[in-house]
Amino acid sequence: MMQPFNRHTGIAAPLVKDDINTDQIAPILHSRGLKEDYRAMLFHRARRREDGSDDPDFVLNKPQFRAAGILVTGENFGAGSSRESAVWSMLANGIRVIVAKSFADIYRENCLQNGLLPVVLGSAFGDQFIARVVAVDGKAPFTVDLVTQRISGPGGPDIVFEIPAADRTRLIEGLDDIGLTLKHVDEIASWEARAQTAQPWLQSARDAR
Amino acid sequence: MQQTLFDKIWNFHRVAQRVDGRDLIYIDRHVLHELHAHHAFAQLLKQGRPVRRADLTFAVQDHTVATKPGRDDDTNPSGSAFIKAMREGCRTNRIRLFDVDDPEQGISHVVAPELGIVLPGATHAVPDSHASTVGGIGALAFGCGTTELAHILATQVMALKRPKSMRVQLDGRLAAGVSAKDVALRIIAEIGVAGARGHVVEYAGAAVRAMPIEQRMTLCNLNIEMGGRSGFVAPDDATFEWLARRPFVPQGAQWDRALRYWGTLASDEGAGFDREVRLDCATLEPQITWGTDPSQVVGISGCVPDPAALDPGRRAAAASAFGYMDLAPGTPLLGLPIDRVFIGSCTNSRLPDLQVAADVVRGRHVAEGVVAMVVPGSSSVKREAEAAGLDRVFREAGFFWGESGCSMCAGGNGDRGEPGERCVSTTNRNFENRQGPKVRTHLASPATAAASAIAGRIADARRLAPGAA
Numbered sequence: 130m131m132q133p134f135n136r137h138t139g140i141a142a143p144l145v146k147d148d149i150n151t152d153q154i155a156p157i158l159h160s161r162g163l164k165e166d167y168r169a170m171l172f173h174r175a176r177r178r179e180d181g182s183d184d185p186d187f188v189l190n191k192p193q194f195r196a197a198g199i200l201v202t203g204e205n206f207g208a209g210s211s212r213e214s215a216v217w218s219m220l221a222n223g224i225r226v227i228v229a230k231s232f233a234d235i236y237r238e239n240c241l242q243n244g245l246l247p248v249v250l251g252s253a254f255g256d257q258f259i260a261r262v263v264a265v266d267g268k269a270p271f272t273v274d275l276v277t278q279r280i281s282g283p284g285g286p287d288i289v290f291e292i293p294a295a296d297r298t299r300l301i302e303g304l305d306d307i308g309l310t311l312k313h314v315d316e317i318a319s320w321e322a323r324a325q326t327a328q329p330w331l332q333s334a335r336d337a338r
Numbered sequence: 339m340q341q342t343l344f345d346k347i348w349n350f351h352r353v354a355q356r357v358d359g360r361d362l363i364y365i366d367r368h369v370l371h372e373l374h375a376h377h378a379f380a381q382l383l384k385q386g387r388p389v390r391r392a393d394l395t396f397a398v399q400d401h402t403v404a405t406k407p408g409r410d411d412d413t414n415p416s417g418s419a420f421i422k423a424m425r426e427g428c429r430t431n432r433i434r435l436f437d438v439d440d441p442e443q444g445i446s447h448v449v450a451p452e453l454g455i456v457l458p459g460a461t462h463a464v465p466d467s468h469a470s471t472v473g474g475i476g477a478l479a480f481g482c483g484t485t486e487l488a489h490i491l492a493t494q495v496m497a498l499k500r501p502k503s504m505r506v507q508l509d510g511r512l513a514a515g516v517s518a519k520d521v522a523l524r525i526i527a528e529i530g531v532a533g534a535r536g537h538v539v540e541y542a543g544a545a546v547r548a549m550p551i552e553q554r555m556t557l558c559n560l561n562i563e564m565g566g567r568s569g570f571v572a573p574d575d576a577t578f579e580w581l582a583r584r585p586f587v588p589q590g591a592q593w594d595r596a597l598r599y600w601g602t603l604a605s606d607e608g609a610g611f612d613r614e615v616r617l618d619c620a621t622l623e624p625q626i627t628w629g630t631d632p633s634q635v636v637g638i639s640g641c642v643p644d645p646a647a648l649d650p651g652r653r654a655a656a657a658s659a660f661g662y663m664d665l666a667p668g669t670p671l672l673g674l675p676i677d678r679v680f681i682g683s684c685t686n687s688r689l690p691d692l693q694v695a696a697d698v699v700r701g702r703h704v705a706e707g708v709v710a711m712v713v714p715g716s717s718s719v720k721r722e723a724e725a726a727g728l729d730r731v732f733r734e735a736g737f738f739w740g741e742s743g744c745s746m747c748a749g750g751n752g753d754r755g756e757p758g759e760r761c762v763s764t765t766n767r768n769f770e771n772r773q774g775p776k777v778r779t780h781l782a783s784p785a786t787a788a789a790s791a792i793a794g795r796i797a798d799a800r801r802l803a804p805g806a807a
Contacts, residue, residue, distance in 0.1 A: 148531055148631060148655060152769045157750050161416045163376055163423055174771050205532040208565065209767060210748070211467040212373070213483040234501075234535060234567050235467060235481055242485035293499075295358030304358075306485070307387065310493045313362055316354040317390075317495060320364055327350075330588035330596045331366045331460055334394050336453075337589050 132244035133303030136274040137225045139198020141262045141282070142188050149202060150209035151236065155218045167221035170214060189222075193267030199226040201262045203255070207236025216243050226273045228280070230255040241296055244303060246275060248290050261285050275301055340606035343572050344503050344538045347478045347603075351461050353495055360497040366460040367477075368490050369446045370397040370433070372420040373750065374465035378488040379427035387492045389431045394494065396455060397428050397435045398446040401750040405713050405740030411438060414751045431491075444716020444742040447471035447684040451555065452718055454584030458573035458600045463490055467562045468684050468766065473570030474555030475577050476603055478538070480568055501567040502612040504537035505605075508545035510620030515800040517694070518553035519686060519764070519783040521545065522560035523625040525617060527635035530652070534566035537613060540605060541571045545619040551580040552688040559685045560766055563632040572604045624798060626671055627768045627781040629659030634768075638786065638798050642669045662770050663778050671780075671796050677759035679710040679791035680773070681784055682740075683747035686764035687715030691784045692723050696731040698788035698799050704736035705794025711738040711753070713745040737791070746773055762790040 155170050171189070178184045188194055200219070206229040207215060216239045219227070227240065228248040240247040250258055261284040262271070271282030275297060280288040298304070325332045341349075353362040368391075370378070375397060382389070389395065402417025403409065412418045421438060428435040436443045442453060446464050450456045451472050458476035463469060469481040480496060490496055506525060526533070539561055546554065554571045561569030571577075578597055581587050588596045624638040634656065636643065642660070644667045645653045660666065665674075681687070681695050692714060704710045712732050714720035720742055723729055729739045746753040747765040754774030755761050761779050764787050768779040780796065789799035 146654070147651075150631075150767075150769050152748075152767070152772050156771060157748055161419075163419050174775070205535070205565065208531060209467065209562075209769065211465060211481045211483050213377075213485060216483075231532065231535070233532070233565060235483060238486065239483040242483060293359070295360065299358055306497065307385070307489050307492050309356055309358065310362060310489065310495060310497055313354040313356065313495075314493075317362070317364070317493065320353040321494075324364070328459070328596070328599060330457065330592055332394075333588075334367060334396075334455060334586055336585050337587075338585050 131242065131303045131305065134225065134244050134246050134275055134300040136272060136276065137198055137246070138270050138272040139225070140194060140196060140267045141199040141201050141265070141271045142194040142197035142267070143259055143262045144188050144200055144202045145259055147203035148205045148208055151207055151212050151215035152209055154207065154215040155212055165214065167214060167218040171218035171222050191267070196223065197267070198223055199228060199271055199273060200224050201228045201259055204230045206232050208233040211235045213239045216240055216245050219245055228258060241299060242306060244300060246273065246300060248273065248280070248292070250288065250290060254288060257285070258288060340609035342503050342605040342609045342611060343540060343603055344478065345609070347459055347461065348500065356497055359499070361500055362495040363461060363498050364495050365463045365490050366394060367450065367456050367462045368395045369450050369455070369462070369464045370395065370424065370487065371400050371446050371464070371466060372417070372424040373401045374484045374487050375427055376420060376423035377484045378491055379423070379431065381485070381488045382491060389433070389491045390494045392432045395433045395491065396450070397424055397433050398449050399424065399436065399438050399443060400445045401744045401748070403438055403741070403743040404751055405743055405745050405753055407741060409438065409741050417751055440717070442716065442718055444718065445684045445687065445744055447559065448688060448715035448719065451475050452584065452716060454581055454587035457581070457587065457596070458577060459603045463496060468559050470561045470566070470569045471555050471559040471684050473558035473561065473568065474551055475581065476570055476573030476600070478568055478570060481562065501538045502536055504534055504539045504613040504615070505611040506539055506541050507614065507616045508541060508543040508619050509616065510545055510618050511548060512545055512619050512622065515785060516622050516624055517783045517785065518549055518556040520622055520625040521617070521619055522557050523627065523632065523635045523781065524622055525615070526560065526564045526633045527625070528617065529564055529615060531563065531631050531633045532565040534561065534564040537566055539566045539569040541569065546571055547574065550690060551577060552690045555688065556685055560632070563766055573600055624783055624786050626786060626796065628663065628665060628671060629656060630662050630768055630770050631655060632766065632768060632781060634659055636671060638671060640671060642667050642671070644668060672798060674760065674796045676762055676790055676795060677708060678755050678761040679708060679787050680746040680761060680763040680765065681711070681787050682713030682715065682745050683765040684715065684744070685766045686784050687713065687719065689719050689722050691764070692719070692728050693726070695784040695788035696728045698785055698802065699735045699737070699792065700731050702735055702792045704791045708791055708794050710736065710791040711740060711746070713740040714742050717742045749773055762787045762796060
C-alpha cells in the first residue's frame with residue numbers, strides 16, 4: 130500500500146550504471162511462494178558471490194551503505210519486466226528515494242503507486258550529484274524534500290528537482306489511487322453506455338461457441 | 339485537425355480527466371496472469387472492493403506452468419502457490435480462467451488474439467511488459483504493475499499520462515529468410531533500449547503491410563525493448579481476415595458493423611507525430627544480439643563490435659557485456675559454438691514461427707551436445723502444430739516438444755540453462771542471468787535458432803549445409 134512521502138534523510142548509495150533492469154533489481158528465484166522475502170530479493174545476484182556469501186564490493190553491501198535510504202543511478206533505471214517486486218524490494222530495504230538520470234516508464238509508475246520517490250536529475254545535474262554522492266561516500270546523509278523539491282547535503286549547494294505537480298501531491302498525501310478514480314464512477318458508467326451504442330462489441334466479450 | 343490512430347483510440351477511450359491531470363482510459367479487455375493476480379485479488383479483498391467488469395476480464399496461467407508432458411499444478415513446485423491462488427481468485431470473482439489443463443491455455447499475449455478476445459481499436463491491459471504484442475492486430479495495449487492491475491479490476495480504467503506519439507516507417511520488402519524479429523532487433527539497435535520511452539509507436543510502411551499478422555505481433559512484442567509505452571500496426575484487410583470466425587469476435591450483423599468501423603482505423607494523412615524513424619528493410623539480413631541488452635545487435639554475418647566504433651554512451655554497457663558473454667571485439671557471430679536453443683515465448687511461438695523453424699529442421703538432427711526445445715505459445719498452437727506433423731519433425735530431430743507457457747523466456751517455470759551455457763533464443767530479453775544464472779543469451783529469429791541447433795553453432799539458416807536425415 131501507498132506510504133505518503135514528505136521528506137527523507139538518509140545515506141545515498143551510488144550505483145553508477147545505466148539501464149539497470151528489473152531482472153537485476155528483483156530476479157525471479159528458484160523457490161518462491163506468495164509471501165516473498167522482498168528484503169532478500171533486492172539485487173539478489175549482484176549482492177552475492179558464487180558461493181552465496183555477500184559480495185563485499187557491491188555497493189549496498191559496503192558497511193557505509195547498508196542502511197542507505199537513497200539510491201543514485203544512471204539512465205533508464207528499471208527497464209524490462211513490469212514486476213512490482215522491483216519496487217517492493219527497495220522499500221523492504223528502507224530505500225525511499227531513487228535519484229536517476231531517467232526512469233523506464235512502467236517502473237516509474239510502480240514507484241508512484243507505492244510511495245517510492247523517483248527523482249529525475251537531467252544528465253548534467255545527475256553527473257554532478259553522483260560525483261558528490263561518491264565523494265561523501267556515506268559519511269553524511271542527504272535530505273530529499275518533496276515539499277520544497279530540494280536535495281540538500283554535504284559537498285555543494287541544494288539541488289532543485291522537477292516533478293509533475295500531480296505526482297508530487299499524490300506522494301505527499303499518500304492518495305489512494307483507486308479512491309481517486311472512483312470519484313469518476315458515474316463518468317465510467319456513462320462511458321460504458323456510450324460505448325454500448327458506438328462500438329457495442331467492446332462492451333461484450335462472449336464466446337460464440 | 340488530422341489525428342493519428344493513437345489519438346483516435348485514446349480520445350475514444352478517454353472517460354475523464356482526474357484531478358491530478360491523468361486521463362482515465364477505459365480498458366476494453368483485461369488479461370491477468372498468475373505472477374501478479376493473487377496480490378491484486380488480496381488487495382481488493384482487503385479494501386472490500388469488487389471487480390467492476392469480470393465479464394471483460396480473463397486470466398491465463400502462463401509464467402510458472404511446467405512444460406513437461408502430463409504437467410499439473412505441482413510439476414513446477416515454485417509455481418503451484420501462484421497457480422492455485424489465481425484459480426481461487428478467478429472462482430470467487432467469476433473471471434474466465436484458462437487454467438493449466440484448459441485446451442486453450444497458453445501465453446496471454448498469444449491466447450488473447452487467437453481467440454479474438456482483443457480487437458482492433460480496443461484497449462487492452464496485462465500486468466506484463468509485453469502486453470503490446472496484440473498491437474499486431476491494431477489494439478492499443480498497456481503493460482502495468484500489480485497495483486495498477488488492482489486498479490483496473492476495481493474501476494476498468496487506467497489512470498495514464500498521455501504518451502507522445504512516434505511512427506516507425508519500415509520501407510522496402512524483406513529478403514527471403516528475414517523476419518519481423520530481425521526488423522525489430524535492427525530498430526532497437528538503431529534507437530537504443532530507451533529510444534521509444536514515453537511514446538506509443540505506430541509501425542507503418544510497405545514492409546509492415548506485407549507482414550502476416552503473426553509477424554506484426556512479433557514486431558509489436560519487442561516494442562518494450564526500446565522502452566515504448568505501447569506499439570501497434572493499423573489494422574487492414576489482412577487483420578480482419580485473420581480475426582474472422584475466431585470465437586470471441588462479434589458475430590453476424592455486429593461483425594459487419596465492427597468491420598465498417600475498423601476500416602476507419604488509420605492515421606489521417608498529414609497527422610503529426612512527435613518523433614519519426616525510418617528504416618529501409620530491403621537490405622536487411624538476419625539479426626542477432628551479441629551482448630546483454632536487446633540493442634546490442636549485429637547482422638548475422640557481422641562481428642562483435644569494437645567499442646571504439648560505438649556511440650560513446652554505449653561503450654560502458656558493451657565493455658560489461660564482453661565479459662559476461664565471453665566474447666572479444668572482432669569475433670564473428672557465425673560459427674560460435676552453442677549449448678542450447680529455445681524456440682518459444684510471446685515473441686516467437688505462434689504457428690508460422692514453428693513452421694519456419696520446422697522447415698529448417700526437417701530431415702536434419704540437432705548437433706551433438708546441444709539441448710534444443712520448442713514450446714508452443716498456446717495449447718491451441720500446439721494442437722495445430724501437431725495436426726501439421728511439426729511435433730514429429732522437431733522430435734525426430736532431437737528437440738524437446740513441450741506444453742505451452744512462457745517457459746525459458748524468464749525461467750519462471752524452472753526451464754533454464756546451466757551456468758556458462760551459450761543459448762540461441764527466440765525470446766525478447768538477453769539480460770544477464772535471465773535464462774538461468776550465467777546463461778549467455780543470443781536473441782534471434784526462429785529460423786536462426788533452428789539453424790543454430792542443427793549446426794551446434796550460430797548459423798545462418800539461408801546457408802545451412804544440406805543435412806543428412
